[in-house]
Amino acid sequence: MKEKTWILILLFSFLAGGLYLLLRPHGESLLEPAEPEKPTLIIWYTDENLTDYLNSAAVACLDAEGVRVEPVLKTGLEYIDEIYNASVAGEDYPDLYIIGSDSLEKAALAGVALPVEDPEHVLNSFNYPDIALNAASCQGRQIAYPFYYETAFLLYNSTYLSQMADASLRRELAGDVDEEEDESNAGAVYDPDAPLPEGYTEESWKEAVDLKTQALIPQSIEDIRKLAASHSAPAGMENFFLWDVSDIYYNYFFLGAYMNVGGESGDDPTQLSICNEDSVHCMSTYQKLHEFFSIDSSESSYEKVLEDFLAGKTLFTIVTTDALATVSRAFEQGEYQYGYGVAALPAVDSEHAARGLSTTSCVVVNAFSEHPVEANLFAEYVMYESADTLYDRTGKLPCMGGAQDEATGARDVVRQIYMESASLPKLVALSNFWLELELAYTRVWDGADPEESLKQLAEQMEQQLAEQNKDAL
Numbered sequence: 069m070k071e072k073t074w075i076l077i078l079l080f081s082f083l084a085g086g087l088y089l090l091l092r093p094h095g096e097s098l099l100e101p102a103e104p105e106k107p108t109l110i111i112w113y114t115d116e117n118l119t120d121y122l123n124s125a126a127v128a129c130l131d132a133e134g135v136r137v138e139p140v141l142k143t144g145l146e147y148i149d150e151i152y153n154a155s156v157a158g159e160d161y162p163d164l165y166i167i168g169s170d171s172l173e174k175a176a177l178a179g180v181a182l183p184v185e186d187p188e189h190v191l192n193s194f195n196y197p198d199i200a201l202n203a204a205s206c207q208g209r210q211i212a213y214p215f216y217y218e219t220a221f222l223l224y225n226s227t228y229l230s231q232m233a234d235a236s237l238r239r240e241l242a243g244d245v246d247e248e249e250d251e252s253n254a255g256a257v258y259d260p261d262a263p264l265p266e267g268y269t270e271e272s273w274k275e276a277v278d279l280k281t282q283a284l285i286p287q288s289i290e291d292i293r294k295l296a297a298s299h300s301a302p303a304g305m306e307n308f309f310l311w312d313v314s315d316i317y318y319n320y321f322f323l324g325a326y327m328n329v330g331g332e333s334g335d336d337p338t339q340l341s342i343c344n345e346d347s348v349h350c351m352s353t354y355q356k357l358h359e360f361f362s363i364d365s366s367e368s369s370y371e372k373v374l375e376d377f378l379a380g381k382t383l384f385t386i387v388t389t390d391a392l393a394t395v396s397r398a399f400e401q402g403e404y405q406y407g408y409g410v411a412a413l414p415a416v417d418s419e420h421a422a423r424g425l426s427t428t429s430c431v432v433v434n435a436f437s438e439h440p441v442e443a444n445l446f447a448e449y450v451m452y453e454s455a456d457t458l459y460d461r462t463g464k465l466p467c468m469g470g471a472q473d474e475a476t477g478a479r480d481v482v483r484q485i486y487m488e489s490a491s492l493p494k495l496v497a498l499s500n501f502w503l504e505l506e507l508a509y510t511r512v513w514d515g516a517d518p519e520e521s522l523k524q525l526a527e528q529m530e531q532q533l534a535e536q537n538k539d540a541l
Contacts, residue, residue: 168298197483225382
């Protein structure tokens with residue numbers, strides 16, 4: 069009897085042990101596969117201003133998806149080569165990285181760019197303007213997520229412009245305008261203590277001045293020249309128009325509407341037009357400004373231009389999107405004592421339009437990543453889910469926001485300008501185009517023949533494309 073009892077005890081213990089093995093502590097069957105541990109992703113970037121933003125996006129992704137992300141700041145020197153070498157070696161390579169759209173073809177050719185998966189289906193014209201989607205594509209494929217952009221626009225001192233409008237209106241009302249001076253108001257000086265003109269209240273006079281101020285915002289370079297020739301500068305103002313003539317970013321708009329390098333997506337080698345009748349005309353007009361504004365290209369710098377604007381020395385200037393945060397911060401801290409406004413780049417003249425330059429920074433998933441699903445997911449956290457905090461954290465303007473946005477504030481106006489700009493091309497064969505174009509601008513500014521300079525540039529770019537095609541055969 070005792071033997072049977074022990075046998076039953078052993079049998080029960082065996083069954084209980086087997087049952088325990090088949091059941092998890094919380095009642096889940098071990099026959100069901102355990103959920104795999106979430107990976108840790110690495111994202112590379114080169115702009116230290118993004119550090120706080122990326123860390124915040126990483127925390128949000130960890131909380132919501134359980135995916136850990138480690139942002140790694142790089143120098144940017146030989147960036148694509150470093151990504152490729154680390155990926156091939158399998159040592160601390162990034163699962164995704166941030167790069168300018170002009171480097172996407174190089175990244176694709178190096179095999180470190182994976183076509184996007186867009187898991188949340190956010191890459192559409194409702195969320196992103198066409199220029200951003202085109203910038204993040206290469207050879208008809210979406211190989212990156214558009215993140216933020218930079219473009220050039222007109223920045224002006226609205227206080228000075230309002231004072232000029234006030235003085236101009238008073239002279240017009242007094243009938244003191246020379247009909248031969250093309251609406252001249254030369255000699256009209258703003259007087260803050262002048263009484264209101266007869267028939268006006270403070271409110272109606274302010275409305276009239278505001279309308280006149282808007283009318284004085286230049287639509288063309290010729291408008292700026294006329295304004296400088298026909299209006300006296302307010303006290304403290306030294307420059308009617310000052311911009312960095314040594315940097316292509318602030319000069320490109322003179323020719324931008326009449327050059328085509330790679331098409332709208334910047335990746336079509338069959339589309340190349342640099343030297344033509346319109347571009348030569350615009351470059352000649354650019355050269356003539358040297359005499360009028362007397363800016364020395366060897367001493368010109370963007371930092372000095374922005375510094376002079378903040379000091380109240382300049383009425384109009386050409387800046388990039390970084391200036392929005394800079395001027396806004398200076399205004400809030402009392403370091404900038406004036407009002408300011410932004411406007412579209414001025415046309416060259418009544419028959420020749422302007423088109424500025426833009427760059428779009430993108431998030432790219434590395435084709436070597438062992439976790440492409442999670443990498444695509446975090447890419448959308450960076451460029452979409454957290455985009456509404458990007459400007460406040462970094463001063464950078466997100467691509468996110470569709471083409472239907474209305475221009476109601478400074479950032480909205482700049483966004484409209486971005487949507488009408490020309491993107492940097494991606495063609496590897498023409499990677500030196502912008503440097504060579506900048507040199508051409510400088511030579512023309514300093515007296516070189518505009519047509520000959522553009523012709524030489526065009527021939528050089530055509531030769532580089534031909535050599536690449538020859539090597540590909």
